[in-house]
Amino acid sequence: MMSDGGSIKKVKKFHxxxxxxxxxxxxxxxxxxxxxxxxxxxxxxxxxxVKEVGIWNFLTGFTWKPSIGSYGAMPLITGTxxxxxxxxxxxxxxxxxxxxxxxxIAPKRIRNILKPVCEIFAxxxxxxxxxxxxxxxxxxxxxxFPDHLLFGTSWLAGSIILGIMALPTIVSxxxxxxxxxPKSYREASMAMGAxxxxxxxxxxxxxxxxxxxxxxxxGIGRAIGETMAVMMVTGxxxxxxxxxxxxxxxxxxxxxxxxxxxxxxxxxxxxxxALFLLALVLMLMVLAINFIAKMIIKRSKRKFGDPTxxxxxxxxxxxIASAVKNTPRTIWGLMLISVFMMTFILSAVIQSDMxxxxxxxxxxxxxxxxxxxxxxxxxxxxxxxxxxLQDTSKRSYMISRYSSKLIRSAxxxxxxxxxxxxxxxxADTFVSVLTAFVFxxxxxxxxPLAKRLGSGIREKIAxxxxxxxxxxxxxxxxxxxxxxxxxxLPALSFDFIFGYPTDGGLGGGIFPAIVGTIxxxxxxxxxxxxxxxxxxxxxxxxxxxxxxxKIIREAIDILNGTPSVVFGLFGMAALVIFLGVGxxxxxxxxxxxxxxxxxxIRTTEEAVLAVPKELREASLALGAxxxxxxMxxxxxxxxxxxxxxxxxxxxxxxxxxxPILFTAVVVFRSSISFSxxxxxxxxxxxxxxxxxEVPGSTTMQxxxxxxxxxxxxxxxxxxxxxxxxxxxxxxx
Amino acid sequence: xxxxxxxxxxxxxxxYGEKQALIEVSMNVRKNKVTALxxxxxxGKSTLIRCMNRMNDLVDGCRVEGRMSFNGQxxxxxxxxxxxxxxxxxxIFQKPNPFPMSVRDNxxxxxxxxxxxxxxxxxxxVERSLRQAALWDEVHDRLEHxxxxxxxxxxxxxCIARTLSIxxxxxxxxxxxxxLDPIATSKIEDLAGELQKDYTVVIVxxxxxxxxxxxxxxxxxxxxxxxxxxxxDKVFSKPSDELTERYITGRFG
Numbered sequence: 001m002m003s004d005g006g007s008i009k010k011v012k013k014f015h016x017x018x019x020x021x022x023x024x025x026x027x028x029x030x031x032x033x034x035x036x037x038x039x040x041x042x043x044x045x046x047x048x049x050v051k052e053v054g055i056w057n058f059l060t061g062f063t064w065k066p067s068i069g070s071y072g073a074m075p076l077i078t079g080t081x082x083x084x085x086x087x088x089x090x091x092x093x094x095x096x097x098x099x100x101x102x103x104x105i106a107p108k109r110i111r112n113i114l115k116p117v118c119e120i121f122a123x124x125x126x127x128x129x130x131x132x133x134x135x136x137x138x139x140x141x142x143x144x145f146p147d148h149l150l151f152g153t154s155w156l157a158g159s160i161i162l163g164i165m166a167l168p169t170i171v172s173x174x175x176x177x178x179x180x181x182p183k184s185y186r187e188a189s190m191a192m193g194a195x196x197x198x199x200x201x202x203x204x205x206x207x208x209x210x211x212x213x214x215x216x217x218x219g220i221g222r223a224i225g226e227t228m229a230v231m232m233v234t235g236x237x238x239x240x241x242x243x244x245x246x247x248x249x250x251x252x253x254x255x256x257x258x259x260x261x262x263x264x265x266x267x268x269x270x271x272x273x274a275l276f277l278l279a280l281v282l283m284l285m286v287l288a289i290n291f292i293a294k295m296i297i298k299r300s301k302r303k304f305g306d307p308t309x310x311x312x313x314x315x316x317x318x319x320i321a322s323a324v325k326n327t328p329r330t331i332w333g334l335m336l337i338s339v340f341m342m343t344f345i346l347s348a349v350i351q352s353d354m355x356x357x358x359x360x361x362x363x364x365x366x367x368x369x370x371x372x373x374x375x376x377x378x379x380x381x382x383x384x385x386x387x388x389l390q391d392t393s394k395r396s397y398m399i400s401r402y403s404s405k406l407i408r409s410a411x412x413x414x415x416x417x418x419x420x421x422x423x424x425x426x427a428d429t430f431v432s433v434l435t436a437f438v439f440x441x442x443x444x445x446x447x448p449l450a451k452r453l454g455s456g457i458r459e460k461i462a463x464x465x466x467x468x469x470x471x472x473x474x475x476x477x478x479x480x481x482x483x484x485x486x487x488x489l490p491a492l493s494f495d496f497i498f499g500y501p502t503d504g505g506l507g508g509g510i511f512p513a514i515v516g517t518i519x520x521x522x523x524x525x526x527x528x529x530x531x532x533x534x535x536x537x538x539x540x541x542x543x544x545x546x547x548x549x550k551i552i553r554e555a556i557d558i559l560n561g562t563p564s565v566v567f568g569l570f571g572m573a574a575l576v577i578f579l580g581v582g583x584x585x586x587x588x589x590x591x592x593x594x595x596x597x598x599x600x601i602r603t604t605e606e607a608v609l610a611v612p613k614e615l616r617e618a619s620l621a622l623g624a625x626x627x628x629x630x631m632x633x634x635x636x637x638x639x640x641x642x643x644x645x646x647x648x649x650x651x652x653x654x655x656x657x658x659p660i661l662f663t664a665v666v667v668f669r670s671s672i673s674f675s676x677x678x679x680x681x682x683x684x685x686x687x688x689x690x691x692x693e694v695p696g697s698t699t700m701q702x703x704x705x706x707x708x709x710x711x712x713x714x715x716x717x718x719x720x721x722x723x724x725x726x727x728x729x730x731x732x
Numbered sequence: 733x734x735x736x737x738x739x740x741x742x743x744x745x746x747x748y749g750e751k752q753a754l755i756e757v758s759m760n761v762r763k764n765k766v767t768a769l770x771x772x773x774x775x776g777k778s779t780l781i782r783c784m785n786r787m788n789d790l791v792d793g794c795r796v797e798g799r800m801s802f803n804g805q806x807x808x809x810x811x812x813x814x815x816x817x818x819x820x821x822x823x824i825f826q827k828p829n830p831f832p833m834s835v836r837d838n839x840x841x842x843x844x845x846x847x848x849x850x851x852x853x854x855x856x857x858v859e860r861s862l863r864q865a866a867l868w869d870e871v872h873d874r875l876e877h878x879x880x881x882x883x884x885x886x887x888x889x890x891c892i893a894r895t896l897s898i899x900x901x902x903x904x905x906x907x908x909x910x911x912l913d914p915i916a917t918s919k920i921e922d923l924a925g926e927l928q929k930d931y932t933v934v935i936v937x938x939x940x941x942x943x944x945x946x947x948x949x950x951x952x953x954x955x956x957x958x959x960x961x962x963x964x965d966k967v968f969s970k971p972s973d974e975l976t977e978r979y980i981t982g983r984f985g
Contacts, residue, residue, distance in 0.1 A: 108792070182829070184825060184827060184829035185829060185831055185832070186790075187787065187790070187823075187825060187829065188825065188829045188830075188831065188891065188894070189831070189841070190787065190790065190818065191785060191787060191818055191822060191823035191825075191895075192818060192819065192822065192841065192842040192845065192894070192895065192898055193814075193815040193816060193817070193818035193819030193820075193842070193845065193846065193898065194815070194841075194842075194845045195815055198845050202841065202844075202845070203831055203841075206832075206833070207831070207832050455815060455845070456813075456815070
């Protein structure tokens with residue numbers, strides 16, 4: 001070899017490199033086929049409802065009552081949006097506050113505890129959260145608001161539970177984003193005499209804003225697709241709350257509707273197809289959210305990272321802005337007053353409540369004002385800027401002058417409306433409007449006062465309130481864990497673990513459910529691992545950045561964000577009914593495998609891509625083939641990341657309920673079967689069944705919840721050990 | 733001519749955990765002069781300069797002993813307002829570190845922190861600081877562009893302008909040109925000379941020619957100790973210590 005005369009001609013026609021490439025490609029394309037099949041399947045089944053109900057009737061109908069053939073999805077869509085909005089209102093302040101605390105304030109020791117704790121809570125199965133909500137939160141709310149809540153199950157309960165569930169995601173991702181802000185920014189700010197808090201607020205948070213936005217969106221995505229927890233605590237009545245912000249009302253989400261109605265539906269009926277259409281609507285909502293997230297990230301990148309010119313406005317906008325600017329102030333004032341009067345009169349005619357109409361008028365006028373000032377910020381090229389700064393780029397100059405005022409008035413308006421809405425749930429119109437005004441006045445009075453405080457005092461106040469936020473979050477999590485562990489431990493016994501359930505779930509054990517869950521996880525693993533890993537490696541190492549690769553990535557992302565209940569729907573329709581498999585282990589495994597496939601592909605791809613280019617170049621420069629480089633250098637280097645992703649995905653599969661709800665599980669089995677065609681019991685479903693259908697089985701519920709929790713946590717512990725071990729060995 | 737001292741450092745010691753990084757360092761900083769600190773890597777010159785506005789507070793396990801004073805007041809006294817100290821003693825870092833904001837927002841950051849809110853006043857500060865940092869002509873028509881769109885040398889001058897925006901008395905420069913090309917470097921050097929009219933400058937540098945060119949006083953440090961501190965012409969023409977002589981003549985190690 002060393003002395004063959006220096007020829008660099010090809011010796012073999014088919015190098016193993018090429019062969020391997022095609023093999024990988026073949027496996028990856030199976031995955032791609034599966035993914036497109038799912039999307040097409042759901043689309044195809046949803047079309048029927050479009051024909052029979054009509055898309056307009058479906059989206060705008062106010063009654064969802066399949067028993068009388070009424071398929072108006074409005075209450076369900078509203079329910080989904082409302083419960084999610086509520087969850088974010090709860091989770092965002094708590095999550096962001098905690099993230100700031102962990103990243104900027106907490107000593108290293110506390111950070112090292114809080115960060116993993118956060119990840120543990122992200123991994124707790126949703127059915128456990130639902131169970132906790134049902135057994136702890138719902139009674140608590142009923143006692144707190146006896147006049148408003150008859151049963152306790154409500155939008156409020158749903159939002160609180162979803163908020164708690166979205167918290168770990170928000171904390172974890174935004175903390176990462178803030179920690180990624182270069183130390184040099186902090187140093188520069190501190191060196192100018194800024195306090196830690198000023199540095200955090202004005203440098204770190206703005207620099208991390210795209211990460212924080214992404215975290216929020218991920219949280220929203222998680223909340224919107226959540227099934228079990230929501231179903232257990234929201235009461236599930238398909239009505240639109242009145243007034244719209246009445247969070248004491250029960251409501252029903254799209255996901256809950258799918259989970260509740262799918263098992264009883266006749267295949268091929270209008271109802272059946274309407275459920276698919278609902279699933280499509282849900283997917284579209286998730287897609288829209290992800291799209292917005294991408295846009296936000298892109299925009300903020302353009303603004304700061306990318307040294308390009310700020311975006312210029314369109315001609316039309318400039319014309320409008322020019323017109324607005326050239327309008328004299330008196331006309332402006334007149335317009336403002338007329339906007340107010342028009343809203344006032346219109347509102348008075350509709351609502352016949354003078355005070356409410358007055359408020360509406362003010363709010364709309366305020367919005368009008370904000371909007372016009374917004375237009376003023378559009379450059380027209382003919383501004384006269386006072387002072388010496390004739391040369392500056394003018395639009396941004398205006399923005400920097402007015403934006404803080406704009407934001408402040410928008411925030412004040414928002415706060416006013418919010419307080420009014422909340423107060424109106426507890427008091428009559430007059431009192432609630434008064435409350436809102438008092439609140440507004442207090443805000444306006446306090447803001448300048450707060451500004452006059454020394455920066456040191458402001459920092460102290462900020463730190464104390466952030467610590468308070470973290471304390472609340474930690475307290476909630478501690479209550480959750482302590483409650484389940486303390487009440488679950490007494491239930492654990494030999495008979496409980498290794499016995500069969502008796503008396504319809506009131507006694508006995510959960511052995512078949514434990515075995516069933518393990519069977520499901522193992523089956524999922526065997527299907528999803530090979531497909532997912534190979535596809536991930538293919539995408540990272542071999543796939544060229546062509547249009548088709550882009551489409552594949554998009555498709556994977558779509559499936560990645562798809563709520564688990566949609567996979568359940570697919571599994572039932574495609575496997576259980578269409579292929580006639582019936583409720584069976586194999587159907588559950590395939591459904592779960594399809595669900596975790598995108599996660600596995602993505603984490604594998606990311607782990608592989610994280611391997612530095614230099615390592616590959618070093619290997620290739622030694623004459624190794626691409627395949628050899630991949631197998632001997634890249635994959636071993638990415639091993640830790642890949643395995644972590646795999647275990648995490650299995651943990652998710654073990655805790656999921658919705659996908660197996662109508663593909664694989666039954667309430668009771670009297671023996672263990674290893675046949676792929678038999679249905680199984682499973683821990684999450686068993687917990688759901690006991691909690692919602694078997695009153696008086698509290699001890700059994702806590703026992704099941706604890707076992708499920710331990711099983712899932714064990715997997716996450718394994719994942720952390722693997723990651724820790726590999727992170728220690730490999731550093732770049 | 734007798735210069736007044738802005739800063740006095742007397743037998744100053746510093747430890748990072750167990751490791752002592754500064755040993756019995758004594759020197760002073762004369763008003764409206766450029767003071768350079770030179771010495772091989774790891775000699776403690778960056779550590780010393782970071783002590784002067786207490787940026788080392790941010791390092792875990794950092795402990796100091798001895799006296800370091802600014803206008804006669806002990807910098808490390810409990811009653812010192814660190815934020816105020818840093819306002820008066822600004823700092824330029826090795827690598828340009830503009831915030832990921834617009835050029836204007838970079839400059840107005842400090843004044844806003846310290847309570848300036850009037851737009852007109854801020855505009856004046858922006859123009860004045862940028863002119864002082866000899867950057868105005870290059871960026872006056874793109875104040876709203878991202879600061880990261882500037883070249884490395886411009887970014888460093890922006891950082892200087894940012895520091896000037898809050899009218900410090902002393903400007904500490906920690907190897908401000910180590911990440912820049914020769915042309916950008918010479919601009920920063922010229923700037924340091926200009927600034928000396930209104931400010932006091934302390935500069936850490938690897939580059940002995942740089943120290944010789946721009947400074948009035950030079951301190952030579954070696955393994956945590958201040959070996960020699962004197963007027964620059966004296967240090968470079970007839971150093972009193974043999975170590976110094978070997979270092980400046982390049983016969984070192």
